[in-house]
Amino acid sequence: MIKTNTxxxxxxxxxxxxxxxxYINFLH
Known part of the structure; x- marks a missing residue:
């Protein structure tokens, strides 16, 4: 169940x- 959720x-x-x-690339 956890695996499927992930x-x-x-x-x-x-x-x-x-x-x-x-976003970071845009700032740089």
């Missing part, structure tokens, strides 16, 4: 991280 949350987390990376 797997489902993965896209959301990745999108968050990607957004943060893009």
């Amino acid at each position: 797997w489902n949350l993965h896209p959301y987390i990745q999108r968050k991280v990607n957004r943060r990376k893009t």
Whole structure:
């Protein structure tokens, strides 16, 4: 159950991280 939950949350987390990376790149 936890594994499935994590797997489902993965896209959301990745999108968050990607957004943060893009934001940092934009600042630099």
